[in-house]
Amino acid sequence: MNFPERRSLHPTVGASAASSIWRELALQDWVAVVYLAVLLVVTVAGSGSRRPTALAYLSLDITAFVLAIGLSRGKVLTGTLGAIVYRLGLFAAVFGSFTHLQYILPTARAVSVDAEIYAFDKLVFGFEPVEVFDRFVTTSTVEWFSFFYFGYFFILAIHIFPFMFAVKNMRLLAEISFGLITLFCAGHLLYVVVPGYGPYQHLAGSFSHELDGSFWWPLVKATVDAGEVRARTDIFPSLHTAAPTFLALFSVRHRRLWPFRLTWLPMVFFASQIAISTMFLRWHYLIDVLAGLVLAAVVSHLSARVATWEDVKRRGAGKEPVFTAIGR
Incomplete structure (x- = not known):
C-alpha cells in the first residue's frame, strides 16, 4: 500500500x-x-x-x-x-x-452529594429555583422550556459539524474547538468530583405540579431516559448551560463575521432560555447553572487567547497549524 x-x-x-x-x-x-x-x-x-x-x-x-x-x-x-x-x-x-x-x-x-448541593443553595442564596418555578408549571410553560432544552442538541450540531467539515478559517476553527474540548473535558471531570442526580430525582414528590407537555416535553424525557438518567450523576457544572453560553459568547465576539452578524443575538436569547430551562424542568440546582456560566466565561476568555498564541507559536516553530483545511 x-x-x-x-x-x-x-x-x-x-x-x-x-x-x-x-x-x-x-x-x-x-x-x-x-x-x-x-x-x-x-x-x-x-x-x-x-x-x-x-x-x-x-x-x-x-x-x-x-x-x-x-x-x-x-x-x-x-x-x-x-x-x-x-x-x-x-x-x-x-x-x-x-x-x-x-x-x-x-x-x-x-455516591451523590445532592443533599449537600441543595443545602448550599438554600444557605447561600436563600432559595432553590426549581421550588420557585413549581408554581408556574403549566403545559404551556413546560413546552416552552422543553423546546429550548431540546434545542441544545440542535445548537451544538449547527456549530460543531459545519465548523468541523465546512469552515475554511482554520484560526476560527482552532478557537471554537479548543473552547468546546476544554469546556466538555473539564465539565465531565467535575462530574466525578461533584456527583449528583439533580432536583428531578432528589426532590421528587415535593412538587405540587407535575411536568407535562404534548410534544417537546416527551422528547426531552425520552432523550434523558435514553441516557439512563438514574445512573448519571452529571449535574455539576451544567454543561447544558455552559456550552450554549460559550457559543453565544463566541458569536458575540465574532459578530462582524458571517454568519454571526445574524446569529449572535438569537444565540444569546437561546442560551438564556436553555439555562432557565435546566432549572424549570428540574434537572439542575442553581449552583450547577452558575458553575456552568463561570466555566463558559473562563473558557471563552481563554480560547481566543490560546488560539492566537498557539497560531503564532506554531508558525514560528515551522509546525503545521492546529487544523488543516479539508480539500486543500
Whole structure:
C-alpha cells in the first residue's frame, strides 16, 4: 500500500512518525490526552457492576483517539483524509465518552452529594429555583422550556459539524474547538468530583405540579431516559448551560463575521432560555447553572487567547497549524 507523499515545510520532513506526533501535538490534543487518562485512572480504580462496560467503552474511545492522532499528527495520513481523521478522533474522544458516562460515572464514584448541593443553595442564596418555578408549571410553560432544552442538541450540531467539515478559517476553527474540548473535558471531570442526580430525582414528590407537555416535553424525557438518567450523576457544572453560553459568547465576539452578524443575538436569547430551562424542568440546582456560566466565561476568555498564541507559536516553530483545511 502506497501512502500519499508527505508534503511539509517544517524541519521534520525526515523525522519518524513518533517524533512527528510529539512535535505536532496541539494544546487541545494535550487537553484530550489528560482528560482520557484521568477518566481511565478513575475507572480502573473504581468498582461496581458497570465497571467492565465502562472500561470497554472507554478503551474504544481512547483507541479511536490514539489512532486518529497517530495517523494525522504522525503524517501517515495527509491532506483531506488526514484532516478528516483528526477531526473524527477528537470528536470520538470527547463526545464519544459523553455517551458512556452512565457507565463511567457510577464506576468512578458511586455516591451523590445532592443533599449537600441543595443545602448550599438554600444557605447561600436563600432559595432553590426549581421550588420557585413549581408554581408556574403549566403545559404551556413546560413546552416552552422543553423546546429550548431540546434545542441544545440542535445548537451544538449547527456549530460543531459545519465548523468541523465546512469552515475554511482554520484560526476560527482552532478557537471554537479548543473552547468546546476544554469546556466538555473539564465539565465531565467535575462530574466525578461533584456527583449528583439533580432536583428531578432528589426532590421528587415535593412538587405540587407535575411536568407535562404534548410534544417537546416527551422528547426531552425520552432523550434523558435514553441516557439512563438514574445512573448519571452529571449535574455539576451544567454543561447544558455552559456550552450554549460559550457559543453565544463566541458569536458575540465574532459578530462582524458571517454568519454571526445574524446569529449572535438569537444565540444569546437561546442560551438564556436553555439555562432557565435546566432549572424549570428540574434537572439542575442553581449552583450547577452558575458553575456552568463561570466555566463558559473562563473558557471563552481563554480560547481566543490560546488560539492566537498557539497560531503564532506554531508558525514560528515551522509546525503545521492546529487544523488543516479539508480539500486543500
